[in-house]
Amino acid sequence: MAEAILRTEGLTKRFGGLVAVSDVSLDLHVGEVHVVIGPNGAGKSTLTNLLSGDLPPSAGRVVLEGRDIAGLSSDQISRMGVGRSYQKTNIFLPFTVFENARLASQSRTPHATRVFSRAEGYAEINARAHAALEAAGLGHRAERVAATLSHGEQRQLEIAMCLATQPRVLLLDEPLAGMGPHESQRMVELIKKLTADHAIMLIEHDMDAVFAVAHRLTVMVNGEVLESGTPEQVRASPAVQAAYLGGEEMLHG
Amino acid sequence: MDLAFILIQLLNGLQYGLLLFLVSSGLTLVFGIMGIINLAHGSFYMVGAYLAWSLASMTGNLATAIAIAIPLTVVLGMALEKLLFRQLYTRDHLYQVLLTYGLILVFEELRSIIWGDDVHGVAVPALLNASIPLTENLSYPVYRLAISGVCLLLALALYLLIQKTRLGMMIRAGASNRDMVQSLGIDIKLIYTLVFAMGVALAAFAGMINAPLSSVTPNMGSHVLIICFVVVVIGGIGSVKGAMAASLMIGLAETFGQVLVPDFAGMIVYVLMAVVLVWRPEGLFGRK
Amino acid sequence: MNHGALSRWLPWVVVGLFALFPLLESTFYTQLVTKVLIMAIFAMSLDLLVGYTGLVSFGHAAYFGLAGYALALMGPKYEAASLWWTLPASLGICVVFALVTGLLVLRTRGIYFIMVTLAFAQMLFFIFHDTKLGGGSDGIYIYAKPTMNLGETVLVNLEKLDQFYWLVLAFTAASFFLLRRILGSSFGRTLVGIKVNEHRMRALGFPVFRYQLASFALAGALGGLAGYLAAVQFGFVNPEILSWHQSGMVLMMVILGGMGTLHGAVLGAFAFVLLQEVLSNQAWFGVAAKHWQLAMGILIMLVALYLPQGLAGLMNSFRRKPQVEAEEGADG
Known part of the structure; x- marks a missing residue:
């Protein structure tokens, strides 16, 4: 596999005593959709904000094409080719x-x-x-x-x-939220089409969409990475199955 | 410069700072809790001073004048909040600025119509009209010490009110989460009225007790307002603790500035503000 | 009539009509309208900040006064200074002041921004009020109006009322068209974008701070132009022209006219100065005229409460053009 265009190392964000994102390491490659899932409050949006520069990380690195961009402002990061959409319009x-x-x-x-x-x-x-x-x-x-x-x-x-x-890197924060089935379908097609020449990180709750586009899947719980790998690996992971007890239909969706 | 002289300046600086705290604490609470920028806050200080002067000349006694004037200013504050400021809570700051600017003009002209444009003096109450000798030719007026004492007591009361009482708890909750307070069934409107009236009364009271020290002049309101803005910027919006720290800082800086570099004394507070802005734009005790 | 054509031609027609005004040969009214036109420049410069960049400055008098003082201090005491270098130098000083204070005040937002701009203007007030630099609270007289000569030829004689009037009109028109041009450009659109949603502009990659600083400096320069012309007209400067009453007044003009529209700022300047003139007219209001600020204060409060979009907004609501919102950014 080619070198990751964007990767994080030990990325951490604390708000006072609360750790919203804890020691997260993941990487994004052009031609791949990396989906991050997890319950509300797992730190997915905070993670996006750390990558886009909306928030400065408390610790850890964000490396874009070999350069540490952690702590740069959001406009600088945007101009370097990292684009994001917001969960709230x-x-x-x-x-x-x-x-x-x-x-x-x-x-x-x-x-x-x-x-x-x-x-x-x-x-x-x-x-x-x-x-x-x-x-x-x-x-x-x-x-x-x-x-x-x-x-x-x-x-x-x-x-x-x-x-x-x-952008070359796309950070999409729940793009399907509030969309009807028809619009959702079109968005999934768009994401697939963009995959060829973009590295995409997608945060999404709609499991149909997730498994339709995901090349890699990261499950976050309480700010930490619970499991990360191909969709098949994640589905098979005992840790994920334990965490999602009764959430069978979610993972097989 | 000998020790006694420095001591006098130190006491003067603290006394001025404590007085500033009385005015700016109301300003910062109204900023922090209601999100309102009130340019007319300095007018309350002016109204207090003129009330003290006119009532003292009628009754012949400053203490009586203050006792009559305080309820008047509380009523004034409640009326203003209910009639005017309530309409501003959801408005853009721009309109708050404009409306309260208009209010200043109204206050200034009413003052001119009712009390005239002359400069007045108020006598120090006989009971406190004494000096404590420090050296052979330096002494310190008792009245200034008394003011500082009263200000300190009020600051302590304010601290206890906000930290220890149920009302204070609601005030603090109201500052951070208006909807939550409302959903608990707490009457947020009443809290707002009380906080605003308290701010008005504190500013007016500062004007009253300071009347014997500095003359009662038409422009006194705007000068104190701008200094209080600087206090709030340095201390951090909504922070009473910050208002106290910044008030004392500015009180001392201005007092010593007037002694050491009289030509630039007026500028020192703004230089202080600039330094704080570079170092901590949200103020010393402000939340990011 | 087509709205686009109207907004294209109407300003030229208005400028043309105003150019004829001195022919009425009324000293009083020529002076009054000169003052109005100067205030119109002042109001437009603040509108650039408040109405187009979303920066509510309550210290705009700083630039008005600074340029006036610059003229008074730079020129020779009893002879006329040359406009050719005193005007650019005065505006340059305003730009420098705007850049230096801008670096500080633009670190703050909202209520802080309002207070800090006010405080810095007040700092200037105290510099001129407390020190001997600018003649203290009495200010300085400008005994001779600046000259505008080309070699030996007198291009414009500023001592002549109507020539000065035309010069001011030319500056007002130039400011209007310049700002309209700028606001229709990519730069101007960026400013309006920042006003509407600063956070998103940043996420789109715009270095927001630099744009705000540029807008702040431009507004300072134009505010300075107004202050320079006002100092020429009145022949003296004193700390009052830097005072926060002046800042409040110009803010009132912007909102009274309708912020976010250039013609609104001009309209607001007219309405405000004329109102001031009427309310303080002793022949009409007798003793009450002395307390005209009472009526003005009440009026300001009413505008803040009931006319948030100003006169321009009032006109729009009569016209009821549905695409008005869409054109807001480019419309003069």
Whole structure:
């Protein structure tokens, strides 16, 4: 297997006395979806926040292509090619859908900070924004104000904005939450399509989706990694079966 | 500079700091618990001083004046909270700033209409009008010591109220989780009214007891307000402990500044604030 | 009429109409409108921060006063200074002050930001009030207005009321169109993005702090332009122009007009100055005119409570254009 594009070593986050993430080591490879599952409060979202720079870790390393990025700010990490979506929809509600994607796309073209030419005048930025919206299935909604979208569509926009920044590593925090079956299916297809040239970390509760896309599976409980490996290995793990007593249907889903 | 002189400055600095604490503790509580920025807080200090002056000239006695004035300021605080500030809890800070700025103008003009624009003095109460000799030609006024004592007692009472009483527990809970408090069936509205009125009364009381020391002037409110903002920034929003530490720090810094570098005394507090901002933007006792 | 065409042409028509104003030959009204136009620049500069970048500054008078003092201190005492270098130098000082304080104040958010901007402005107030640097509380007279000469030719004579008026109008129009241009650019969109959702902008890779600092400096420079022109108009500076009343006043203009719209800021400056003029008119209100701030205070409170979107918002609600929100970022 090729060198991991992003890996963590002993990553730990403490809030006062509470240890939210404890000694987590995992790695992400281009061409693979690494799914993190676990009950609520297991520290999955905190883990995402540590990787994206939204929170600084208390201990441990986050290595992106050989460079330790732990403690860098979220904008620096984003510019290095790590994109994330949020569990709670985090978009620009008063703007049009296109403007949401355009802003995201603009962040990749620093010369676009020119002060006197119209923001819409950059073909490259616009093209990237449109492509991201198409990929997320929102092409037909481009001119709508984001606040007027349905919940599912806002989730799609969340992903589109992430894509418009052209990341190589994608951190997706429960992208299916609140989506209908049809939208979920499309999102699963999108994730599969993105896998070829992205390294993806996916946090998800929907077990159908998890087993449809996962190459690797990490189970977190109380901030610690309980088990990590291929989906088959994890399914067979006695520790996981013990922890998920009565959760049979969840794992075989 | 001899020891007695330094001692006097030290006492003056502490006394000024304690007075600042009375004004800023209300400000920081209202910030921390209700999330309100109140520019008009300095006006309460001004109102207190003018009330003390006018009631003292009527009754001929500062103590009586204060006894009458305190209930008045409590009522004023409750009325303002119920009529005005209650509407601001869910509003953006921008509108809180604007409304309380308008309120300052109203207070200033009402003051001008009722009490005029002259500078007044208030006599030190006869009972406390004495000095303690330190050296042959240096002495310390008893009234200043008395003020410091009263301020310390009030600070202690405030500490006990917040740390030990049921009301204090609700205040602390209200600061961290409004919905939770409400779901416990605690009347958060009543707490807000009480806290606000307490802040008004404390600021006004500071104005009253300080009236004999510094003259009663039209602009006294805005000066004290800005210093109190600096206190809150340095101490950390919502922290009464921080307000105490920062008040004493600023009281001493300004007092010694006036002695050592008189030309730059006005700037020292802002330099202090800048240093704290670089070092701990959330304030000494602030939560991140 | 098409909304886009309206917003494109209306400002030019308004500027044209204003250019005709001195032809009425009323000294009083020409001076009054000059003051309004200067305040319009001031209000637009603050609107850039409050309405477009989401930074509620309560210390904007610092730049207004700083540029005024810079002019008064840099020029020769009894002769006229040259506008060619005193104006850029004054604005430069404002930019430097904005960058230095910006590095500190932009570390804070929300209530802190409001208090800290106020405190730094107040620090300047005390520097000029307490030290002899700027003549203490009396301030400094500017005996001769700056010159605007090209070689031996007098390009604009600032001593002449109408020429000064046109110069101010040109600066106001230039500020308006410059800001409109900037706000429609990628840079401007980034600022509005930061206002709406700072956290997400950061996650998208924008170095938010640098954009905020740039906006802070630009607003400081434009605030300084207004202060410079005001110092020229009134012929003196004193600490009052740095006071927090001045900061509160300009904030009121921005909100009264409707924050987040440039024409709103201009409208707010007009409404506020005229209101001030009317309320303090002794012929109309007699003794009450002396206490005009009482009425103003009550009015400010009413605006804060019942007119949060200001006059521009009021106009929009009459027009009921559904796409108004979508155009907010680019609309002047």
